[in-house]
Amino acid sequence: MIDMALTRDIDPNLEGTDNIFLYNIDDLQDIIDTNLQERTEAAEKILTMIEGELNEFKHWVNLLEVVPVITALNKKASMIQTSTLESIKRKLPNLTDHEIKIIDKHTKSIVNQFFKDPLIKLKEIANSFHLEKELDVFIKVFNLANSLKENNQSER
Numbered sequence: 001m002i003d004m005a006l007t008r009d010i011d012p013n014l015e016g017t018d019n020i021f022l023y024n025i026d027d028l029q030d031i032i033d034t035n036l037q038e039r040t041e042a043a044e045k046i047l048t049m050i051e052g053e054l055n056e057f058k059h060w061v062n063l064l065e066v067v068p069v070i071t072a073l074n075k076k077a078s079m080i081q082t083s084t085l086e087s088i089k090r091k092l093p094n095l096t097d098h099e100i101k102i103i104d105k106h107t108k109s110i111v112n113q114f115f116k117d118p119l120i121k122l123k124e125i126a127n128s129f130h131l132e133k134e135l136d137v138f139i140k141v142f143n144l145a146n147s148l149k150e151n152n153q154s155e156r
């Protein structure tokens with residue numbers, strides 16, 4: 001039974017009777033307040049989840065801007081290693097295949113070690129508030145503008 005009247009119409013002593021449940025306006029207000037509190041807490045959790053997902057999405061979008069630069073840097077590193085190995089082969093024509101493999105492995109290792117920190121920094125730049133400015137400086141420092149143009153033209 002629900003007693004909606006401001007002055008109670010139903011005797012409150014009926015509440016203890018078997019199979020009779022007595023609710024009044026105060027009970028309903030408590031239920032409403034509890035439900036509202038639960039919804040508010042759920043909404044706050046959802047907003048936190050949305051903010052987290054939005055931040056991850058922004059990070060992913062920013063990484064997309066950095067990917068062509070990473071590709072150009074890797075391409076440049078590979079070209080440096082390859083041209084160095086070719087130069088060594090020309091200067092030392094009597095190298096065996098085994099020696100060439102060893103030199104190839106070590107020159108790749110040197111190039112990879114050299115470019116490791118710049119690649120890490122490049123990924124950090126993706127999260128920067130000054131992404132475009134820092135990316136532009138990075139491109140200038142490593143002279144990647146032409147490589148980026150070539151990559152753009154080859155993708156079209």
